[in-house]
Amino acid sequence: MICKRYRNALLLAKTYPSADCYSDHVPVVGKFKLKLKKNSKPSANMKFDLAILKSNLTIREKYQISVQNKFEALGDAEEVEQQWENFKSAIMEAATEVIQKVKRKAKQKWMTEEILNMMEERRCAKGNKEKYEQIHKKVQKKCNVKRELDQREM
The missing domain is CATH 1.20.5 (Single alpha-helices involved in coiled-coils or other helix-helix interfaces)
Structure with a gap:
């Protein structure tokens, strides 16, 4: 009556043979104890179209200038972790300003x-x-x- 996956979750099962439901079936009511998994949203990693940097010279120069300006504005940090965070944020900010995000590809050829x-x-x-x-x-x-x-x- 119940699949193997949920047999250990079934706490109580009752039948109601006298239920007036205009059918020859007998209603069954059960109590289950389920543990639901928390849905965690995946972090949305930004994917940039890096092929543009190879093909388009003007965008490559804009990106280089933007990264250079970000690095000059950072200054020197003593801790390695702080340096890494500064480096990463400078590159990501420059990329969001200059480079386009990768467009989603259609999974079906008829999708426009x-x-x-x-x-x-x-x-x-x-x-x-x-x-x-x-x-x-x-x-x-x-x-x-x-x-x-x-x-x-x-």
């Missing part, structure tokens, strides 16, 4: 930039249920249309 932007908008609207559902419907419709068009082309 418009759909990805709508998905990002939907993700941002998770706090507002009505807005989320409205955007979700739009995303689903757009995905279905694009998927069908792609399948017809094949």
Whole structure:
């Protein structure tokens, strides 16, 4: 009646054969003791498009100048940990100013930039249920249309 995974979590099980539920089934009620794992949000590491530094000379020069200016403004710290934090923050600040973030790649070939932007908008609207559902419907419709068009082309 219950899968092996949750057998040790079952504390109590009762049947109610006299329940009037217009069926020949007998309702079963159980008490479970479950330990839920805490959901931890993964840290969002910023990924930068470093290929631009190799290909675009002007962006590379801007980045070099920005990093140089950040290092000059830092000064010298005596502790190694403090030096590392200063070094890391200078490089990250320069990268956020000059280099673009890596754009998300579409997992399906029929996904367009418009759909990805709508998905990002939907993700941002998770706090507002009505807005989320409205955007979700739009995303689903757009995905279905694009998927069908792609399948017809094949």
